[in-house]
Amino acid sequence: MKVLVISHNPIGTQCNMGKTMLSLFSALKREEICQLYIYPTLPDVDLCSSYFRITDKDVLRAYYSLKLNCGEVTPHCDSSNMYENAQDEKIYTNPKNKNDIRMILRDLMWKCAHWYTKKLKLWLEKENPTCIFVAPGPSTFLYDIALKIAKQRNIPIVTYICDDYYFVKTPKKLLARVRVAFLKRKISCLMKATSKLVVICDALKKEYSKEFSLPTEKIMTGSDFVFAKKQGTTAYPTTISYFGNICCNRYISLAEIGNELDLINEEKGTNFKLNIYTSEKNSQILFCFSGIKSVNLCPFISGKDFEEALLNSHILLHVEAFDEESIDLVKHSISTKIPDSLASGVPLMAYGPESIASIEHLRSNQCAIIATSRDELEDALKKAFFDENIRNTVVLKAMETAKKYHSNKDNGDLLRQILLSL
Numbered sequence: 351m352k353v354l355v356i357s358h359n360p361i362g363t364q365c366n367m368g369k370t371m372l373s374l375f376s377a378l379k380r381e382e383i384c385q386l387y388i389y390p391t392l393p394d395v396d397l398c399s400s401y402f403r404i405t406d407k408d409v410l411r412a413y414y415s416l417k418l419n420c421g422e423v424t425p426h427c428d429s430s431n432m433y434e435n436a437q438d439e440k441i442y443t444n445p446k447n448k449n450d451i452r453m454i455l456r457d458l459m460w461k462c463a464h465w466y467t468k469k470l471k472l473w474l475e476k477e478n479p480t481c482i483f484v485a486p487g488p489s490t491f492l493y494d495i496a497l498k499i500a501k502q503r504n505i506p507i508v509t510y511i512c513d514d515y516y517f518v519k520t521p522k523k524l525l526a527r528v529r530v531a532f533l534k535r536k537i538s539c540l541m542k543a544t545s546k547l548v549v550i551c552d553a554l555k556k557e558y559s560k561e562f563s564l565p566t567e568k569i570m571t572g573s574d575f576v577f578a579k580k581q582g583t584t585a586y587p588t589t590i591s592y593f594g595n596i597c598c599n600r601y602i603s604l605a606e607i608g609n610e611l612d613l614i615n616e617e618k619g620t621n622f623k624l625n626i627y628t629s630e631k632n633s634q635i636l637f638c639f640s641g642i643k644s645v646n647l648c649p650f651i652s653g654k655d656f657e658e659a660l661l662n663s664h665i666l667l668h669v670e671a672f673d674e675e676s677i678d679l680v681k682h683s684i685s686t687k688i689p690d691s692l693a694s695g696v697p698l699m700a701y702g703p704e705s706i707a708s709i710e711h712l713r714s715n716q717c718a719i720i721a722t723s724r725d726e727l728e729d730a731l732k733k734a735f736f737d738e739n740i741r742n743t744v745v746l747k748a749m750e751t752a753k754k755y756h757s758n759k760d761n762g763d764l765l766r767q768i769l770l771s772l
Contacts, residue, residue: 351382351480351481351769351770352381352382352383352384352477352478352479352480352481353375353378353382353383353384353479353480353481353482353483353769354384354385354386354474354477354479354481354482354483354499354505355371355375355383355384355385355386355387355398355482355483355484355485356385356386356387356482356483356484356485356492356495356496356499357371357385357387357484357485357492358387358388358389358485358487358489358492359371359387359389359391360385360387360389360391360392360393360401360403361375361383361385361393361395361397361398362393362394362395362397362425363394363395363652363653364391364394364431364432364652365432366594366595366685366686366687367485367512367686369571369686370512370571370686371485372395372397373571373572373573373689373758373761373762374510374569374571374572374761374762374765375397375762375765376572376758376759376761376762377759377762377763377765377766378762378765378766378769380396380397380398380399381399382399383397383398383399384398384399384400384401384402384477384479385398385400385401385402386402386403386404386470386495386499387401387402387403388403388404388405388406388492389403389405389442390405390406390407390433390434390435390438390442391431391432391433391434392423392424392425392426392429392434393423393425393426394425394426394427394428394429394653395425395427396425396427399477400422400473400476400477401422401423401424401425402420402421402422402423402470402473403420403421403422403423404418404420404465404470405420406456406459407438408420409459409460409463409465410459412463412464413459413463418463418464418465418467418469420465420467420469420470421469421473422473432629432652440631443629443631445597445632450523450525450526450528450529451525453488453489453529454525454528454529454532456489456491457489457490457491457532460489460491460494461490461491461494465495466498466499466502474499474503479503479505480505480772481505481506481507481508481545481769481772482496482499482500482505482506482507482508483507483508483510483769484496484507484508484509484510484540485510485512486509486511486537486540487513487515488515488533490532490533490536493536493537493539493540494536496540497539497540497543500543501543506545506546506772507540507543507544507545508544508545508546508547508548508768508769508772509540509541509544509546509547509548510548510549511547511548511549511550511554511558512549512550512571512683512684513679513680513682513683514554514557514681514682514683515530515533515534515537516534516537516557516558516561517557517561517682518530518678518679519674519678538562541558541561541562541564542562544562544564545565545772546564546565546566546567546768546771546772547559547562547564547565547566547567548566548567548568548569548765548768549566549567549568549569550568550569550570550571550682550683550684550707551568551570551682551683551684551707551711552568552707553681553682553707553710554568554682554707555567555568557682567764567768569761569764569765570684570689570755570756570761571684571686571688571689571756571761572689572756572757572758572759572760572761572762573689573690573692573693573752573756573757573758583695583696583697583738583741583742583745584664584665585738587622587664587665587734587735587741588620588621588622588623588664589622589623589624589625589663589664589665590607590611590622590623590624590625590663590664590665590666590667590699590731590734590735591624591625591626591627591659591660591663591664591665591666591667592604592624592625592626592627592628592666592667592668592669593627593651593656593659593660593666593687594627594628594685594687595628595630596626596628596630596635597630597635598670598671598676598679598680599671599672599673599675599676600669600670600671600676601630601635601638601639602638602671602672602673603669603670603671603672603701603702604624604626604639604645604669605638605639605642605645606701606724606727607624607667607669607701607727607731608624608639608642608644608645609642610727610728610731611623611624611644611731612642612643612644613728614728614731614732614735615643615644620735622644622735623644623645623646624644624645624646624667625646625648625663626639626645626646626647626648627648627649627650627651627656627659628647628648628650629649629650660690660691660694660696661694661695661696663694663696664696665696665697665698665699665734665735665741666691666694666696666697666698666699667698667699667700667701668685668687668688668691668698668699668700668701668702668708668712668718669700669701669702670701670702670703670706670708670709671702672702672703677703677705677706680706680707680708681705681706681707682706682707683706683707683708684707684708684711685708688708688711688712688756689752689755689756691748692717692748692749692751692752692756693748693749693752693756695745695748695749696745697718697719697734697741697742697744697745697748698712698717698718698719698744698748699718699719699720699721699730699731699734700712700718700719700720700721701720701721701722701727701730702722703722704722709722711755715747715748715750715751716743716744716747717744717747717748717750717751718744718748719733719734719740719741719744
């Protein structure tokens with residue numbers, strides 16, 4: 351067996367999807383995996399027999415140089431940088447990249463490009479994959495890449511869905527409606543060519559298996575951590591920590607928590623702090639936290655630094671936004687931070703709408719202190735900081751939930767069996 355992984359990001363520890371795939375492929379040997387990806391970064395783990403990269407800049411430059419500069423890359427296992435070149439960070443983190451016209455133009459750029467080069471064909475011949483595992487997203491060109499390679503090499507496809515772009519509401523703006531319509535059509539094409547579908551939660555399994563009549567398996571994200579043997583609760587916590595992405599209006603929920611902590615500090619004479627570890631550079635988003643005394647904005651961390659900071663936290667925090675558009679984006683998603691949080695032995699608090707999969711997963715397993723509205727926030731924060739019994743109870747439930755749903759070994763073994771069955 352040889353699996354060709356096709357995704358935006360390389361397998362590794364530098365981003366959420368990289369970590370998710372690192373967990374999924376934990377039961378496969380190095381010689382059983384190769385990867386084709388498009389993000390301008392270098393893998394920080396040596397999990398694959400070979401990595402092949404084609405970036406957006408490679409494709410764009412080929413229009414005037416008439417040569418696509420792509421090829422194999424070597425992992426940099428001691429690197430903690432998300433981007434190979436520092437200047438790429440400003441380009442790829444620009445919020446304007448998410449607007450509809452830029453996303454459509456990006457798809458068109460790839461659609462008209464000769465990305466299926468002789469170099470790529472020779473690499474595929476050398477690696478000789480027996481199946482494809484594709485983790486697509488909101489861009490149609492990655493679907494085209496998987497479909498073309500599968501057809502050319504006559505190999506089956508396993509599709510992995512952890513973020514839903516099909517069962518979403520029709521946008522109001524014309525360009526957004528056009529983009530979403532094309533994306534849904536491309537998703538349908540991929541589903542018709544898919545031999546097995548892997549999804550991250552029960553809600554996705556129900557929707558996709560019903561719509562496309564596909565054999566579908568749920569595999570939740572595993573945790574990188576060795577499961578805690580006992581709870582790591584602090585008797586008198588003073589900080590609550592959030593790690594990760596604050597976009598999709600999550601920063602609004604974080605600001606509400608900060609404001610509520612300011613009120614509690616004023617009422618109780620405490621000095622509780624909200625530590626937010628983020629790579630966000632958008633000044634408009636960061637301005638939302640100005641004037642909130644309890645908020646500490648901390649730099650983004652990964653690898654061992656992330657693990658140490660998470661395990662040493664007093665309380666961990668997961669948030670989602672409450673506006674209709676944000677709910678639609680994440681309603682079937684489970685945050686990649688949740689497995690590590692549950693396995694850590696540190697108490698978890700969650701703030702978000704009850705209708706989304708992340709909150710439902712935590713609520714149904716009683717493994718977090720939860721607020722599902724602004725009215726519930728004060729009470730939830732006071733429980734998190736003042737009630738040691740509640741913290742101990744949710745940590746014990748969290749450790750049980752992590753072992754049941756988020757075992758790297760169990761989930762990796764299940765994916766291996768799925769791939770072998772092809």
